[in-house]
Amino acid sequence: MKNLRLRLFGVSVAAVLLAACGGGGSGGSSSPTATANTPSVVSGTVTGFGSLIIDGVEYDDSVATVRREVDPANPAAATKADVKLGQTVDCTFANGKLDQVTVAATVIGPIDMKSLVPASGSGTISTFKVLSQSVNVVTSGANLTLFEGATGFAALQDGETVEVYGVIDAKGAVNATRIVVVPAGGTTALRVSGTASGATATTFMLGTLTIDFSKATLLPSGAAISNGEFVSVFSNTLPTATTLVASTVRVRSAKAHEGQEIAVGGMVTKFMALSNFQVEGVTVDASKITPTPAIVNGTLVRVEGMVTGGVLVATELEIMPATREVRLIGPISGFVAPASFQVRNTPVDATGATFLPAGKAASNLGNGAFVAIVGTVNASGTAIAATTVTFFAPPMNETFRLSGLVTQAAGGGFTLLGINMVLDPAAGFIGGTAAQIAVGANIEVTGSFNGATFMVTRVRFLGVPVESVNLTGTIAGVTPSTGTVTGFMLGNATVTIDANTRIVNGPLASGQLVQVSGTLTGTTVLAGTIIVKPAGTTAFLQGMVDKATVSADGKTVAFSIDGQAVQTTATTVFQPSTATAASVVGGAFVRVTGTPAAGVVQATAVQVF
Numbered sequence: 001m002k003n004l005r006l007r008l009f010g011v012s013v014a015a016v017l018l019a020a021c022g023g024g025g026s027g028g029s030s031s032p033t034a035t036a037n038t039p040s041v042v043s044g045t046v047t048g049f050g051s052l053i054i055d056g057v058e059y060d061d062s063v064a065t066v067r068r069e070v071d072p073a074n075p076a077a078a079t080k081a082d083v084k085l086g087q088t089v090d091c092t093f094a095n096g097k098l099d100q101v102t103v104a105a106t107v108i109g110p111i112d113m114k115s116l117v118p119a120s121g122s123g124t125i126s127t128f129k130v131l132s133q134s135v136n137v138v139t140s141g142a143n144l145t146l147f148e149g150a151t152g153f154a155a156l157q158d159g160e161t162v163e164v165y166g167v168i169d170a171k172g173a174v175n176a177t178r179i180v181v182v183p184a185g186g187t188t189a190l191r192v193s194g195t196a197s198g199a200t201a202t203t204f205m206l207g208t209l210t211i212d213f214s215k216a217t218l219l220p221s222g223a224a225i226s227n228g229e230f231v232s233v234f235s236n237t238l239p240t241a242t243t244l245v246a247s248t249v250r251v252r253s254a255k256a257h258e259g260q261e262i263a264v265g266g267m268v269t270k271f272m273a274l275s276n277f278q279v280e281g282v283t284v285d286a287s288k289i290t291p292t293p294a295i296v297n298g299t300l301v302r303v304e305g306m307v308t309g310g311v312l313v314a315t316e317l318e319i320m321p322a323t324r325e326v327r328l329i330g331p332i333s334g335f336v337a338p339a340s341f342q343v344r345n346t347p348v349d350a351t352g353a354t355f356l357p358a359g360k361a362a363s364n365l366g367n368g369a370f371v372a373i374v375g376t377v378n379a380s381g382t383a384i385a386a387t388t389v390t391f392f393a394p395p396m397n398e399t400f401r402l403s404g405l406v407t408q409a410a411g412g413g414f415t416l417l418g419i420n421m422v423l424d425p426a427a428g429f430i431g432g433t434a435a436q437i438a439v440g441a442n443i444e445v446t447g448s449f450n451g452a453t454f455m456v457t458r459v460r461f462l463g464v465p466v467e468s469v470n471l472t473g474t475i476a477g478v479t480p481s482t483g484t485v486t487g488f489m490l491g492n493a494t495v496t497i498d499a500n501t502r503i504v505n506g507p508l509a510s511g512q513l514v515q516v517s518g519t520l521t522g523t524t525v526l527a528g529t530i531i532v533k534p535a536g537t538t539a540f541l542q543g544m545v546d547k548a549t550v551s552a553d554g555k556t557v558a559f560s561i562d563g564q565a566v567q568t569t570a571t572t573v574f575q576p577s578t579a580t581a582a583s584v585v586g587g588a589f590v591r592v593t594g595t596p597a598a599g600v601v602q603a604t605a606v607q608v609f
Contacts, residue, residue: 001568002433003018003140003311004265009530010111017034017498020474021266022111025349028336029568030108035601036059038262039093039260039261039263039304040092040093040257041056041090041091041092041093041257041260041262041263042054042059042090042262042263043088043090043262043263043264043266043280044084044088044089044090044091044165044263044265044266044302044309044422045087045089045165045166045265045266045546046083046084046085046086046089047085047089047324047326047327048085048087048326048327048328048385049085049187049327049328049329049330049344050134050327050328050329050345051098051103051329052083052088052091052098053327054091054326055263055265055302055318055320055600056302056318056320057259057302059091059097059098060096060097060098061080061098062206062399062401063097063099064091064097064098064100064101064310065077065099065100065101066078066080066082066100066101066102066103066589067100067101067102067103068082068102068103068104069102069103069104069168069235070105070108070251071084071091071189071234071247071248072104072192072219072232072234072248072249073217073219073247073248075102075110075158075338076243078103078599079403079444079462079525080127080401080403081403081431081444082343082442083103084148084164084178084345085146085178085326085346085384085583086145086177087105087165087177087560088103088104088105088165088166088177089101089103089104089139090102090104094409101538102205102234103428104164104192105163105164105180105191106129106165106166106167106168106174106232107130107135107164107174107191107192107193107544108129108130108161108162108163108189108190108191108192109130109131109161109162109190109191109192109387110129110131110159110160110162110238111128111129111130111156111157111159111160111161111162112128112129112158112160112161113156113158113159113535114158115127115128115129115130115134116128117259118185119139119140120431123141124138124140124433124508125137125138125333126139126153127173127235128156130164130192131196131209131239131244132207132209132239132242132263133172133173133174133181133191133192133193133207133209134171134172134173134174134207135166135173135174135176135207136166136169136173136175136176137153137176137179138175138176138233139381140368140379140390142322142323142324142376143177143322143323143324143377144376144377144378144379144381145176145177145178145179145180145377145379145381146179147178147180147181147380147381147382148178148179148180148382148541149180149182149183149517150181150182150337150470151380151382152380152382153381155515156181157504157529157531159184160181160308160517160529161181162178162179162180162182162460163179163180163182164176164508165177165178165179165180167265167266167267167280167300168193168195168230168233168266168267168269168280169267169297169298170267170268170269170270170298172194172195172206173208173425175267175482177423178537181529182525182528183517183518183519183526183528185562186384187236188221188235188236188238188608189230189234189236189329190234190235190236190238190244191233191234191235191370192206192211192232192233192234192244193206193210193230193231193233193316194206194207194213194230194231194268195228195229195230195231195281196227196228196229196230196231197227197228198227199225199226199340200225203227204227204231205376206231206233207242208242209239209242209244210242210243210244210374211233211243211246212238212243212244212245212246213225213233213246213249215245215246216233216247216248216249216442217222217244217247217248217249217250218249218251219222219233219248219249219250219493220250220251220252220256222591223249223250223251223253224251225249225269226268227312227457229251229252229253229281230252230253230278230281230282231249231250231251231252232249232250232283233242233246233248233249234246234249234250235245235247238475247258251398252280252281252282253281253282253284253310254265254282254307254310254311254312255307255310255419257306257307258283258307258308258309259306259307260306260307261304261305261306261468262282262304262307262312263302263303263304263316264279264280264282264302264303264304264306264312265279265280265300265301265302265303265320266279266280266300266301267280267297267298267299267300267301267503268280268295268296268297268298268300269297269300269517271295271296271298272466273287274286274287274289274293274295275287275385276291276299277295277297279301279303281313281430281513283310283311283312284303284305284311284312284314284424284529285311285312285313286303286313286314286317288313288314288315289314289315293319293556294318294546295317295319295320299319300320300574301317301318301319301320302316302317302318302320303316303317303318304316304317305384306427308500324376325374325375325376326373326374326375326376326377326384327372327373327374328342328343328344328346328348328371328372328373328384329343329344329371329373330344330370330371330374330495331343331367331369331370331371331394331402331419332365332366332367332368332369332371332420333367333370333404333417333418334369335366335367336544336579336589336590337544337609338350338351338365338589339351339499339608340364340383340570340589341365341607343366343373346383346384347382347383348373348375348383348386349378349382349383349384349385350362350373350385350386350389351609352364352385352386352387353387353388353389354387354389355388355389355390355391356388356389356390356391356574357391358545360389360391360608363505364391365389366418367417367418368417368418368419369391369418369472369553370391370392370393370394371390371391371392372387372388372390372392373386373388373389374387374388374390375388381465384580387539388499390565394397394449396448396449396450397450398448398449399446399447399449400447400449400454401444401445401446402419402444402445403442403444403445403462404416404417404436404442404443405437405438405440405441405442406439406440406441406443408439409437409438409490409563413451413504414416414437416443416445416454419452420452420453420454421445421447421454421456422453422454422455423437423454424447424456424457425453425456425458426457427456427458427459428457428459429458429459429461430458430459430460430526431458431460431461431462431463432459432461432463434462437442437459441461442462442463443459443460443461443462444460444462445457445458445460445462446458447461456549469522469574470539471490471491471493471495471515471516471517471525472513472514472515472516472533472539473490473491473512473513473514473539473541473564474490474512474513474514474564474565474596474599474600474601475489475490475510475511475512475513475514476489476490476510476511476591477489477510478486478508478509479549485497485507485508486562488510488585490514490516490564491560491561491564493524493525494525494531495516495524495525495527495530496524496525496526496527497527497530497546498568500528501518501527501528501529501530502528502529502530503528503529503530503532504529504531504532505531505532505533505534506530506532508530508532510599511598511599512530512532512533513533513539513596514530514531514532514533515531515533517527517529517532518533532609533596538591539592539595539601540571540592541561541564541566541590541592541594542600544561544587544589545559545560545561545584545587545588545590546559546560546583546586547560548559548560548569548586548588549579549584550582550584551581554567554580554581554582555570556570556572556581556583557581557582557584558570559584561590561592563598564601565599565601566592566594566600566601566603566606567600567601567603568581568584568603568606569602569603571604572603572604572605572606572607573604573605573606573607574606574607574608575606576606576607576608579607579608580607583608584606584608588608588609589609590607590608590609591604591606591607591608591609592607593604
């Protein structure tokens, strides 16, 4: 029966717990789970992790390989840790399970802040351009845009390169679900997507940008560019005037999947009738759906059906809810405090959460604890604000794939993510041997739980972990003292500078407040971009208190976070209302808002967790 399925996104936690983490999507999950009629191809947005949840539907990713596509002609191998909330993905299946997951940004390029149109009045969307393509950013209200490498929309800088993930609307704008600031340096890699117009034998238009594809590789093989085709363009050179010279152009069409069941999520565009509209460049016929769905251009939907004559003939059409809940299921890692930990590589803030079952509390949070998180994107777009956290025993006899740094290793066993690991006698190894499992090793393990112990059947060595970071603080220890600066200290972090580092509002000097984006290897940050903040700029700090000294009258406190000095005054506001200067002690987790002066942040507000 062809039907309009109104998916239940707000569900009982009891149902959530039936989902597997990292494989084997068990029946009864809170997210609808792919069944025997699993499509051959799925394209959409990552909306959670149990296994992998795409547009609200959970798919078994236990055997999936991952790749990252910037240049469609040369996708790069990646890991499950590289699949993140809000990313757009294209997936293929084998034997009812995800076989390959391709992560692909919609647009990649430098921000043009001169084009910024901020939200005004009761508006919730701000807009800027990347490679002449409009990017809509949800900065308030529901379904906020997620950020990585920046502390939020206000931290974005003109000229910074960003990866934007999102769906394209009827006007050709990208409605961003995730924005990643790319550290400066390396080779130029640009990408833009949309509907081709004004096509000739060698050029076409994407909005106001002319694409020269005269020397480009066209994919899939045999593809041709014509008006109305939905394309993704890659280039390794910046545009000249308004022309971008393409290296690769991928044409997206359902024709390549003739006779296959496919699913695609995105905004309705080119709506003529229920029998003729598009979603992410795929032509859809939903005329057989009952009851008749109320859709127009801009409606966010997921459609599934068979491709016949190059058209997706829909057997299911789902209108996405006004507010999307996020679900994360798995072990906690990177635990700092209830306001700062991760589940499935996704930052979580559980300070406002309800803990289940009865008797559980924030004090039960910690590395290795298995939890189901239900929540929404927080106000800054940098984490999931949990509404409920449910603790449960890890499922038995389910295949999991976990990754991280080894924290203990002895006697044939080791600890990863706070979980005790034991090697199966027949365990396989990729990129190393059992002897190389040592403290600090970055590995991915596959196996299953036996009580509180994880039995490892395969180990893959991932090499030295490199992650993107964004830091704000006051510079100290600039080296050398004269000449070209090569490094400095930012709190407890060592920051290094090379020829590719971009410095804004320099030169650098000790005592300046800076924002640094770059890559973290071990304990050293290689700076991609350093922005010197003008005097009077508001500073935002978050972390564990190193040490604290309360004044004799108990009304103020001097403390540090990762080496950054902070001073409160008689007018500093402490939160919650029961907190005082005496609440700020070594080991406490705090958030600070203030103004830097002479290397010290003068706090206007301190929130104690």
